[in-house]
Amino acid sequence: MEKQEIVEKQKTMKDCSSKILAVRDALEIFSGKWKFPIIGALIHLQESGFKELQRMVGDITPKMLSKELKELEMNHLVKRTVLDTRPVTVIYSITEYGKTTQNIMYSLYEWGTKHREKIKEDMK
Amino acid sequence: MEKQEIVEKQKTMKDCSSKILAVRDALEIFSGKWKFPIIGALIHLQESGFKELQRMVGDITPKMLSKELKELEMNHLVKRTVLDTRPVTVIYSITEYGKTTQNIMYSLYEWGTKHREKIKEDMK
DNA sequence: TATACCAGTATCCTATAGGATACCATTAAT
DNA sequence: ATTAATGGTATCCTATAGGATACTGGTATA
Known part of the structure; x- marks a missing residue:
């Protein structure tokens, strides 16, 4: 992977994992x-x-x-x-x-x- | 409750519980x-x-x-x-x-x- | 040569989700 | 007099969700 690509990827990752946190917040409330x-x-x-x-x-x-x-x-x-x-x-x-x-x-x-x-x- | 009201209510109930079944179907797939x-x-x-x-x-x-x-x-x-x-x-x-x-x-x-x-x- | 990455598996453990059953006091209907 | 409905609580039980930790075989990297 090239440097630029890696930077892009990391941005995607961060973006995604913060969204996942929001989903997990919701799921906690509706668990069961x-x-x-x-x-x-x-x-x-x-x-x-x-x-x-x-x-x-x-x-x-x-x-x-x-x-x-x-x-x-x-x-x-x-x-x-x-x-x-x-x-x-x-x-x-x-x-x-x-x-x-x-x-x-x-x-x-x-x-x-x-x-x-x-x-x-x-x-x- | 009057007869008419009861009939209405029962319709609502059936309608609702079949919807709930669909929701439960979905939840089974996404459980956990x-x-x-x-x-x-x-x-x-x-x-x-x-x-x-x-x-x-x-x-x-x-x-x-x-x-x-x-x-x-x-x-x-x-x-x-x-x-x-x-x-x-x-x-x-x-x-x-x-x-x-x-x-x-x-x-x-x-x-x-x-x-x-x-x-x-x-x-x- | 030691370390680190990959894609998982194996083992052990505990908390709790969730079912089954019985029960309570109060009141209205049969 | 008995049955049934109401809004739950109490007790007992088991399966499993899910965490912690360790490990494997193969490879490439430092």
């Missing part, structure tokens, strides 16, 4: 099997109770749902509201900040859909 | 800490050797890199080419199918960047 499904459900439903959310997300256990919701709340993506009824009503909803994940959600949904179609094709 | 960083690096670099890729992705161990690359290869997102030089040269590159993940990659990158900025703001 259930964060995106939960966010997706809440975006779609606007708001939901615990059990309803559990049914919607699929086969998540209450333990996991509870844990994931706490993490999402900590990161200000989800809001938990307790209404003083009897028995208490709890409402989970997506925050404005949570809504900023819509691009990710949609691109995941879109890719997943196409991927499923592709798998079907490949099996023929 | 390293798939997106690796794909991101390969999109950016076009092609790369093993060690170069390792440096680029960050602090991934060779064991994990090797494992993740195999999974990505199995899912046709990454291609491994061995050149018959001595010692052998191995080139990892992104496939055309791999490039279909660009929307996801970009939205993750974008969100991660903004999120990092937000965290900085919040700390002030």
Whole structure:
């Protein structure tokens, strides 16, 4: 490699690795099997109770749902509201900040859909 | 709830849960800490050797890199080419199918960047 | 001749993700 | 009176993600 080439390459490398760091930051927030499904459900439903959310997300256990919701709340993506009824009503909803994940959600949904179609094709 | 309302709700639920399934399909492919960083690096670099890729992705161990690359290869997102030089040269590159993940990659990158900025703001 | 690069593999280890199951108090419906 | 729904918590368990460290055989470089 020539000197000039090497300098170019190193610039590319730095540029790339800083982008990767941003991706890793995002992934940390959305880590695990259930964060995106939960966010997706809440975006779609606007708001939901615990059990309803559990049914919607699929086969998540209450333990996991509870844990994931706490993490999402900590990161200000989800809001938990307790209404003083009897028995208490709890409402989970997506925050404005949570809504900023819509691009990710949609691109995941879109890719997943196409991927499923592709798998079907490949099996023929 | 009135009958009409219930019917509406059930439609919403079905609609939503099928979307969530697509998201879960996608997540299965990209599971773990390293798939997106690796794909991101390969999109950016076009092609790369093993060690170069390792440096680029960050602090991934060779064991994990090797494992993740195999999974990505199995899912046709990454291609491994061995050149018959001595010692052998191995080139990892992104496939055309791999490039279909660009929307996801970009939205993750974008969100991660903004999120990092937000965290900085919040700390002030 | 010692050191360093390449592309990984092998071995060992631990934390935790995540499932299964049971349970709680409260209230409304049958 | 019993069943079911609500919003979870408690306990137990296992698989595996993923880190740390060492190593290999071949080559080229200092």
